[in-house]
Amino acid sequence: xxxxxxxxxxxxxxxxxxxxxVFQTLCILGILIYDGISQGITHVTDNPLWLVFxxxxxxxxxxxxxxxVDEYETHNDKKxxxxxxxxxxxxxxxVIFSVITILTxxxxxxxAVIIGGVMFGCFLFSFSVVYYLRKxxxxxxxxxx
Amino acid sequence: xxxxxxxxxLQMNLTQQQLAEKTGITRQTIxxxxxxxxxxxxxxxxxxxxxxxxSLNELFWIDKEDY
Numbered sequence: 001x002x003x004x005x006x007x008x009x010x011x012x013x014x015x016x017x018x019x020x021x022v023f024q025t026l027c028i029l030g031i032l033i034y035d036g037i038s039q040g041i042t043h044v045t046d047n048p049l050w051l052v053f054x055x056x057x058x059x060x061x062x063x064x065x066x067x068x069v070d071e072y073e074t075h076n077d078k079k080x081x082x083x084x085x086x087x088x089x090x091x092x093x094x095v096i097f098s099v100i101t102i103l104t105x106x107x108x109x110x111x112a113v114i115i116g117g118v119m120f121g122c123f124l125f126s127f128s129v130v131y132y133l134r135k136x137x138x139x140x141x142x143x144x145x
Numbered sequence: 146x147x148x149x150x151x152x153x154x155l156q157m158n159l160t161q162q163q164l165a166e167k168t169g170i171t172r173q174t175i176x177x178x179x180x181x182x183x184x185x186x187x188x189x190x191x192x193x194x195x196x197x198x199x200s201l202n203e204l205f206w207i208d209k210e211d212y
Contacts, residue, residue, distance in 0.1 A: 005169050005170070006169075006170040006171045006174050007170070007174075007185070007186055007188075007189055008170070008171075008173075008174045008177070008183055008185075009174070
């Protein structure tokens with residue numbers, strides 16, 4: 001297959017991929033909803049398509065962070081706070097989820113630590129990516145001045 | 146958007162196909178640019194300028210009232 005170098009066709013190609021992506025996502029959702037209705041809601045998470053759907057959502061969420069940071073930076077031009085704030089907020093979220101896990105009827109300390117740790121890691125990673133992107137944008141702005 | 150690409154191309158005795166080959170794009174894109182139906186990137190504008198030996202101003206500048 002020939003590599004497309006024409007910028008207009010490259011953009012058109014991306015638009016086509018977007019349409020195909022929307023169609024694919026709708027189909028996956030349709031299959032999962034049908035699965036949930038016909039075999040029970042717990043069966044949905046056993047389907048490999050569920051992993052594909054969640055994985056795609058996570059990837060697009062992280063990729064869109066860059067857009068969110070640019071949009072936020074345009075409207076709020078103040079310098080971001082220190083990094084330890086992110087660690088602290090992630091820790092608080094982890095603790096809250098641990099406490100919620102312990103308070104459930106079948107909650108054990110082991111489950112609480114695992115869930116709290118995972119939530120802490122997920123939040124810290126997301127916050128770190130945003131922190132890094134905002135820092136880079138801020139440094140780029142500094143270079144311009 | 147309006148531009149003078151067609152005029153410059155004819156002054157250089159180039160066909161749309163030749164200009165397309167020299168700029169590395171398709172003839173259809175050249176045709177759409179000339180009709181003002183596709184706005185090229187700055188890089189492509191410069192590529193076209195280099196081929197027809199004109200400046201960006203000469204090819205793509207339009208006054209605010211025509212914008």
